[in-house]
Amino acid sequence: MAIDNKKAFFSYDILETIEAGIVLKGPEVKSLREGRASIGDAYARVDADGICLVGFQIQPYPCALEKIDPMRRKRLLLKKREISWLRKKIEERGLTVVPLRVYFNKRGLAKVQLGLARGKVARDKRLDIKKRELQRDIERGMKRRIRA
Numbered sequence: 001m002a003i004d005n006k007k008a009f010f011s012y013d014i015l016e017t018i019e020a021g022i023v024l025k026g027p028e029v030k031s032l033r034e035g036r037a038s039i040g041d042a043y044a045r046v047d048a049d050g051i052c053l054v055g056f057q058i059q060p061y062p063c064a065l066e067k068i069d070p071m072r073r074k075r076l077l078l079k080k081r082e083i084s085w086l087r088k089k090i091e092e093r094g095l096t097v098v099p100l101r102v103y104f105n106k107r108g109l110a111k112v113q114l115g116l117a118r119g120k121v122a123r124d125k126r127l128d129i130k131k132r133e134l135q136r137d138i139e140r141g142m143k144r145r146i147r148a
Helices: 006-011 026-033 080-093 122-147
Strands: 012-022 043-046 051-054 074-077 096-104 110-119
Touching (some): 006 110, 012 080, 043 080
Antiparallel strands (some): 012 074, 043 096
C-alpha cells in the first residue's frame, strides 16, 4: 500500500529526492497498512534532534488499546550527513522538504520518499496545466490515427 502526495507535485518543483525510514507505533503501522493516512499538508522540519514529519495524519486504528494522537510528529530516520546536507540546502536556498510518497519496502519497513522542493508561482502552475492538456491532445490525436 503506497500513499502518494499529488498536491506536492502540483505545488512544488521537486529538485532532489531522498528515502527515509519513519518511527511509528504499532497501531499506526496497522492503520498505514490499511491506507488510512493523509500526507497532503505534511512537510518535514529539521530540528536540533534530527528531522521529523509535521502534518502527516494517520487515522487511529479502531482495535488499538492505546490511543495515539493522529497528528503527532513522526521522527524520520536519516544518517547525520544526510540531515546536515538537507539543513544546508534548506538554509542556503530557501527550499522546503515535502513527503512525496509513503510506502512499505520489501522487508516490510515503513519508508517515506522526501523531496527537496521549491514552491511554484501561480504562472508556473498554469504553464504545467497547459503542457499537460497539450500532451493529452497529442495522445488523443495519435489514438484516432491508429484507429482509423
